Structures are given as structure tokens and as C-alpha cells.
Amino acid sequence: MSMLDNVLSNKYLHATGLVVAHILSIFRSKTQVDPQILTALNTEGYWILPDFFSESICNMLVQNFDERESIATIVDSDRRIFGMEKVSELHQHLFADSVFLKSIGDVHVGMPQILTTTMAAKLYAAPDKLGSGGGWHRDSFLPQFKAICYLTDVCEANGPFEYVPGSHRLTNKLKFALKTATRTHSNIPRYTQASIDEYCRVMGVESKFFVAKKGTVILCDTSGLHRGRPIMEGIRYAMTNYYRSPRLFLDRRAGKGKVYA
Ligand SMILES: O=C(O)CCC(=O)C(=O)O
Secondary structure, eight states, X not given: OOHHHHHHHOHHHHHHHHHHHHHHHHHHHHTTSOHXXXXXXXXXXXXXXXXXXXXXXXXXXXXXXXXXXXXXXEETTEEEEETHHHHOHHHIIIIITOHHHHHHHHHHHTSOOEEEEEEEEEEXXXXXXXXXXXXXXXXXXXXXXXXXXXXXXXXTTBOOEEEOTTTTOHHHHHHHHHHHTOSSGGGOSBOOHHHHHHHHHHHTOOOEEEOBOTTOEEEEEXXXXXXXXXXXXXXXXXXXXXXXXXXXXXOTTTTSOOBOO
């Protein structure tokens, strides 16, 4: 092995190179993302893109789901297909592979985002259940980006997405913890309605639910408090892009100094 090979194979150099590449890619995508969207994601934690897809495209995406409903995972009255981009080219090309959506996540999170899965869902009415996502929760403590697209018109009755504005911000997580002397609240993932009410009262905010037409995309930082409201009547079709950040650490279990993305 030459000296150059030795230098290049050095795991620390490799990791440093990855970090530099990530930083460069963030600057590159910064120029392409609407600053209004970034500001809203930073301050409120969400942004709405109306008419992202036309009605006819939504109908085709719904039809693609219905044709594959037999492979869906059933939980209560929900039908979910994880990895929809692998079984429906339409979902893949139109949504999963969207450079536009991913680049917003890249800049918001501050790292190039990796699509974990596109989940397509058909949710039936179940007034006595907790709703999509299993009730109020945070997906993570650190920033996390998701793009949710309604494929049917969503009104108050058929399970709109609901979010507590600003609850993703570290300053608000700390403020709430200090005000209530609760050190763990921002770190626990699941919440009762009573604890959400308490958060809103203490922080002087109101949760917001999103009634919107099919084809609307909701961008959100799911480290904030959120849920899909229980579906009282009707059906809600939607698809969600789940993104994650690369893991910038050396996987010691593999013992090969491999950097996992
Ligand atoms: O589908 C929704 O409206 C919300 C889903 C949700 O809570 C989640 O993806 O974490």
C-alpha cells in the first residue's frame, strides 16, 4: 500500500471528507430553497404547499394504492404500504424522488436527507381510535423532516394533520421544561391530550389542524408535537416521505471503520 493509499484509507480523513461534502452540499442547496419556506419551518415548524399535485394525479395515486391494498399492513382501520416507491413507479417518480422536497429538508435539518420510505396510507373512520400516528407524539428530539401529501380532500372530520406551532424549537422545549420544572417532557415521545393542553396553555400557543384539498403537501419538522386527528367519518388517503439524516459515526460493531450513511 502506498503512502497515498494509507492517507486515503484513514478513517478519520474519510469521515472529515464526508463532513466537508455535507457542508458544501448544504451551501449549494441553500441557493435553491425559498427562504420563506425555511423561515416558516424554523419558526413554526411547518409549511403548506397547496396544489402540489393536480386532482387527476391524486386520483391515479389513489388508484395505485387500491390496486395494491392487499399488500398493505393493517393496523385497526388503517391500511399502510411502507416502501410504496418500490411497488409504484408513480409514487417513486412523483413523490419519493422529488429533489425539490428533499432539498428543503436538506437545508432545514442542515444535513443531506436520505429518504427512508414513502408510506402510502388509506385510513378509514375510527372515531374511538387515536388517529394517524397513534396520537400526539414527537418523532424525535432532534430536527426531523417529513412531507405529507393529502390524496383526498381533508376536512375536520376525516383526520387532518395537527401540529403545535413552534414546539419543535429547542428554545421552546427548554422554556417549557423550565416553566413546568419538567425535565423530561421534550424528550418523551408520546403525549396525552391533557399534556398537550398544558403545553399550549403554558406556552401561550394553539394547535393548528390542516384542512386542505387533495394534492396539498404539508412540510413539517416532526420533532414538534403532532398527530393525525382521529377520523370521525369518511376515508383519508395520503402519502408521506420519511427522511433521515446520515449517521456520521464510525460503526464500531462492524469493526471495519465503515461510515454509515
Ligand atoms: O398522517 C398524519 O396526519 C400524521 C402522521 C404522523 O403523526 C407521523 O407521520 O408521525
